[in-house]
Amino acid sequence: MIDQDKTQRPETDPHAEAQADRVQPPQDDAREAAGETRQPDASAEEDSPSDGTVEPKKQEVDDQAQAQTESQPESQQEQPEKPAESPEQLETYKNQILRLSADLENMRRRHQQEIAKAHSYGLEKCFRELIPVLDSLAMALSSTDEQQQSDNPMYEGVALTSQMLENALEKFGLARVDPAEKDAFDPELHEAMTTTPTADMPVNRVVQVIQCGYRLNDRLLRPARVIVSKKEQ
Numbered sequence: 001m002i003d004q005d006k007t008q009r010p011e012t013d014p015h016a017e018a019q020a021d022r023v024q025p026p027q028d029d030a031r032e033a034a035g036e037t038r039q040p041d042a043s044a045e046e047d048s049p050s051d052g053t054v055e056p057k058k059q060e061v062d063d064q065a066q067a068q069t070e071s072q073p074e075s076q077q078e079q080p081e082k083p084a085e086s087p088e089q090l091e092t093y094k095n096q097i098l099r100l101s102a103d104l105e106n107m108r109r110r111h112q113q114e115i116a117k118a119h120s121y122g123l124e125k126c127f128r129e130l131i132p133v134l135d136s137l138a139m140a141l142s143s144t145d146e147q148q149q150s151d152n153p154m155y156e157g158v159a160l161t162s163q164m165l166e167n168a169l170e171k172f173g174l175a176r177v178d179p180a181e182k183d184a185f186d187p188e189l190h191e192a193m194t195t196t197p198t199a200d201m202p203v204n205r206v207v208q209v210i211q212c213g214y215r216l217n218d219r220l221l222r223p224a225r226v227i228v229s230k231k232e233q
Helices: 002-008 014-023 027-047 056-075 087-120 124-142 153-170
Strands: 174-177 190-197 206-211 213-216 219-222 224-230
Touching: 124 153, 124 213, 124 219, 153 174, 174 219, 190 206
Parallel strands: 190 224
Antiparallel strands: 174 213, 206 224, 213 219
16 A cells, blocks of 8 residues: 555656745745836826816816807807987087197197297307307407508408307398487387487487397397487476
């Protein structure tokens, strides 16, 4: 009996059993390998949306499109017609338009006048500074005797300089106010320094010019200073 049982048992190779033990991984290593492979599956399931849901961006676009379609008919609704204006109201509107147009025309004219004045009187300050120079040259010429005037190069040079300066200023609109003797006294252009009784001259006449005046175009820069005649007592 003992011999029969020995014959029925298969013979095992010790080398094959050692090789099988090497091929099979330990139980702990197999579990760690299984855990590493499951982690990416769980993250993929969290990132991917569940069935039947819509992404937030697409849902916002759909909501905006739906709101536009709902508000479009309301904006296209016909507005009620306004009641007709009364004749009195129309007349009021007409008067307002005429008043505004008149104000604009007056403003345009004032603007043009200001521009013209700026062009005409832009050099007023410069002329006011040059007038004393003309007065000095005139005094230098008047203080020279008649004997010294002839064949005197100094006198001739001063006279020529004064004449050239006056001609240059006249080109820019400067004019001399120099009334003649017995001319009527004009308070807008003349300044009476004193009065003197005269027998051969009517009243309010220019007897003598003390200092000539100047004007720029139509604006008086300095009046002529004169002596005026009066009635004898």
